[in-house]
Amino acid sequence: QVQLVESGGGVVQPGRSLRLSCAASGLSFSGYAMHWVRQAPGKGLEWVAVISFDGNNKYYTDSVKGRFTISRDNSKSTLYLQMSSLRVEDTAVYYCAREGFLYFDYWGQGTLVTVSS
Amino acid sequence: QSVLTQPPSASGTPGQRVTISCSGSSSNIGSNTVNWYQQLPGTAPKLLIYSNNQRPSGVPDRFSGSKSGTSASLAISGLQSEDEGDYYCAAWDDSLNAFVIFGGGTKLTVL
Numbered sequence: 001q002v003q004l005v006e007s008g009g010g011v012v013q014p015g016r017s018l019r020l021s022c023a024a025s026g027l028s029f030s031g032y033a034m035h036w037v038r039q040a041p042g043k044g045l046e047w048v049a050v051i052s053f054d055g056n057n058k059y060y061t062d063s064v065k066g067r068f069t070i071s072r073d074n075s076k077s078t079l080y081l082q083m084s085s086l087r088v089e090d091t092a093v094y095y096c097a098r099e100g101f102l103y104f105d106y107w108g109q110g111t112l113v114t115v116s117s
Numbered sequence: 118q119s120v121l122t123q124p125p126s127a128s129g130t131p132g133q134r135v136t137i138s139c140s141g142s143s144s145n146i147g148s149n150t151v152n153w154y155q156q157l158p159g160t161a162p163k164l165l166i167y168s169n170n171q172r173p174s175g176v177p178d179r180f181s182g183s184k185s186g187t188s189a190s191l192a193i194s195g196l197q198s199e200d201e202g203d204y205y206c207a208a209w210d211d212s213l214n215a216f217v218i219f220g221g222g223t224k225l226t227v228l
Binding site for chain 2 (some may be wrong): 035037044045046047050059060062077095101102103104105106107108109110
């Protein structure tokens with residue numbers, strides 16, 4: 001069964017940190033770029049970050065640059081998102097997604113991050 | 118504000134054909150392929166159409182996509198109640214500000 005399973009979400013105070021994980025199973029992981037996409041409550045989808053298949057190239061949306069770090073461990077088929085200096089506006093469901101050729105072919109079920117005092 | 122522009126809502130009765138538009142610019146739709154994602158209530162997004170008009174395995178042929186210049190559209194024929202949900206267009210963007218751009222989403226209601 002093809003699965004991307006996110007974990008690590010929760011309630012956190014502004015300025016604190018959180019690390020999300022995305023574990024892949026039943027699908028090829030190490031040969032594909034991986035992305036994080038988020039969705040604020042009641043809002044649309046927003047791309048957050050991408051990491052190349054080998055981890056050597058990473059890109060971020062402007063609003064998270066310098067605060068979020070994407071990484072991966074191909075030996076564990078796991079993707080990570082280290083989030084620091086969290087803001088209220090980072091509150092969202094965070095999805096991991098595998099990149100096919102310029103499209104997201106598999107998505108996880110999402111993990112909710114709530115930033116609130 | 119989303120760079121790709123979609124109508125916020127669309128509706129139709131069962132069996133009808135509906136279309137959802139997606140407008141972009143030369144840096145995204147004009148130079149890259151368009152993908153469509155379906156998000157049913159309470160679920161994660163799912164790939165519906167990729168590379169402008171290709172359907173992944175398992176997606177009914179009631180769903181079709183097209184692209185012309187800097188615009189794209191999704192057509193759903195033989196509308197069914199289970200099609201009710203949100204639909205998002207997306208494209209890679211060649212500008213410096215983003216990697217992937219999504220439309221704001223269209224909420225489809227089956228009357």
